Amino acid sequence: MHDMRALRADPAGFDADLARRGLPAAAALLVVRDEARRGALTALQDRQSRRNALAKQIGQARRTASDSSALEAEAIALRGEIEMLERDAAVLDGQIRAALAELPNRLDPAVPDGADESANVLVHERGERRHFAFAPRQHFELGEALGMMQFEQAAKLSGSRFTILRGALARLERALGQFMLDLHTGENGYQEVAVPVLVNEAAMYGTDKLPKFADQSFVTTDGRWLIPTAEVPLTMLAAGEIIDGATLPHRLTALSNCFRSEAGAAGRDTRGMLRQHQFQKVELVSVTAPDASDTEHERMTSCAEGILDRLGLAWRRMLLCAGDTGFGAARTYDLEVWLPGQQAWREISSCSNARDFQARRMHARFRNSVGGAPEFVHTLNGSGLAVGRTLIAVMETWQAADGSITVPPALRGYLPGLERIAA
Known part of the structure; x- marks a missing residue:
């Protein structure tokens, strides 16, 4: 398995190793999927933070008998967004892991070039x-x-x-x-x-x-x-x-x-x-x-x-x-x-x-x-x-x-x- 951080830091070097093994480039697609996964996780964290804040606001409104319907409606909408982002992140993570599992180890620089x-x-x-x-x-x-x-x-x-x-x-x-x-x-x-x-x-x-x-x-x-x-x-x-x-x-x-x-x-x-x-x-x-x-x-x-x-x-x-x-x-x-x-x-x-x-x-x-x-x-x-x-x-x-x-x-x-x- 490969370290995605190392791959993101040197996608050209990663693809060069694959080319030495006679395999096609793979880094660009992995980086795109990883960026999408990271974006989904960032958005998920934002929604979760907003959900936690809403829960406190709704609780405060109920304790003071204030109208909390707008807050509750927003919370319901957030729940759907959170579920969707969790699914998206999980799918992307599974795709990345499956792709990485199919890719061979990085070669030592001392390994000579050659096809067979x-x-x-x-x-x-x-x-x-x-x-x-x-x-x-x-x-x-x-x-x-x-x-x-x-x-x-x-x-x-x-x-x-x-x-x-x-x-x-x-x-x-x-x-x-x-x-x-x-x-x-x-x-x-x-x-x-x-x-x-x-x-x-x-x-x-x-x-x-x-x-x-x-x-x-x-x-x-x-x-x-x-x-x-x-x-x-x-x-x-x-x-x-x-x-x-x-x-x-x-x-x-x-x-x-x-x-x-x-x-x-x-x-x-x-x-x-x-x-x-x-x-x-x-x-x-x-x-x-x-x-x-x-x-x-x-x-x-x-x-x-x-x-x-x-x-x-x-x-x-x-x-x-x-x-x-x-x-x-x-x-x-x-x-x-x-x-x-x-x-x-x-x-x-x-x-x-x-x-x-x-x-x-x-x-x-x-x-x-x-x-x-x-x-x-x-x-x-x-x-x-x-x-x-x-x-x-x-x-x-x-x-x-x-x-x-x-x-x-x-x-x-x-x-x-x-x-x-x-x-």
């Missing part, structure tokens, strides 16, 4: 891409040959874009999630939280998933939404709160199932488990003071990068351009992992600084330790990591010519006695 992912900027690349003496296979080829990754059986149960893992691959996926949680809580200072996977509409709205992404989410018949990521419940823990600034930052993590309808993804990544309706992800969320959020963004991204390093994967950090930056983000880093079977870089984590965009929607504030009025917090979220995509990267990176998969040393403590997955 082709304009994203490489920040750095780490790890060695493995070179094979054989043609490396893709994860679904490896998994099906092992008899441990089943797509037809999953489709029989749930339809397309679901996967069943069996045996050692199921254990490996579970180990990955536990490894990530242990590292983030034990070394990176995050507090683990077990969250619901069903949330109400207010939670989805507060974390900018509604109304923009309604068609990409699943909703139950009683109006609860399946979370697209644990970002939603983790971030909403700050909703409506005034946090003691001395306790910031709050760093939270959760391993949860996530659910996405993948609307608009027809024909994309139909083989394998890259793009699923249900998947597991370890989420990282930070709630910070405004002057600390940029530093926190770098820290969060580094925490996710540490997982990739320990698993021996080749990866790179990309700064997303304006056209590729997500709706709620002011700035986003994507971490991309090298998949030898695909011979391609694929996203495995997005770490975003939302600044006060979500905080305004969910009214999350903090009070500075030196006092003063409450201020909006900044919120950040990132994947630390997507567990299924990490499983894919491990399988393809650590494969052998015979189709077996070596368990990365960092995971062997979670898989006692298992150093190699073979048929």
Whole structure:
């Protein structure tokens, strides 16, 4: 959500940010509606003040047996005007809020121009891409040959874009999630939280998933939404709160199932488990003071990068351009992992600084330790990591010519006695 005062102060800058995202100008109409709303509220206050004055005059006239009919007639007319102005102000306020809810976050000036992912900027690349003496296979080829990754059986149960893992691959996926949680809580200072996977509409709205992404989410018949990521419940823990600034930052993590309808993804990544309706992800969320959020963004991204390093994967950090930056983000880093079977870089984590965009929607504030009025917090979220995509990267990176998969040393403590997955 946006601050109308900031928009009124710099409508050209607001529209310039929209243009960088490839969106049409919106400030002029919002300012016109806001001026009309403010005019209606001013007129309403004037009528209410006159109504209060009339009430006293009518009371005085009645106490002295004076004729109050003209005053009463004016009061009746004022009542109608007040009701009309209240309706007008409410309609205009609803129109402004609905319009603001559809508009994306302001972009950080450091975000590069560009229409799509082709304009994203490489920040750095780490790890060695493995070179094979054989043609490396893709994860679904490896998994099906092992008899441990089943797509037809999953489709029989749930339809397309679901996967069943069996045996050692199921254990490996579970180990990955536990490894990530242990590292983030034990070394990176995050507090683990077990969250619901069903949330109400207010939670989805507060974390900018509604109304923009309604068609990409699943909703139950009683109006609860399946979370697209644990970002939603983790971030909403700050909703409506005034946090003691001395306790910031709050760093939270959760391993949860996530659910996405993948609307608009027809024909994309139909083989394998890259793009699923249900998947597991370890989420990282930070709630910070405004002057600390940029530093926190770098820290969060580094925490996710540490997982990739320990698993021996080749990866790179990309700064997303304006056209590729997500709706709620002011700035986003994507971490991309090298998949030898695909011979391609694929996203495995997005770490975003939302600044006060979500905080305004969910009214999350903090009070500075030196006092003063409450201020909006900044919120950040990132994947630390997507567990299924990490499983894919491990399988393809650590494969052998015979189709077996070596368990990365960092995971062997979670898989006692298992150093190699073979048929």
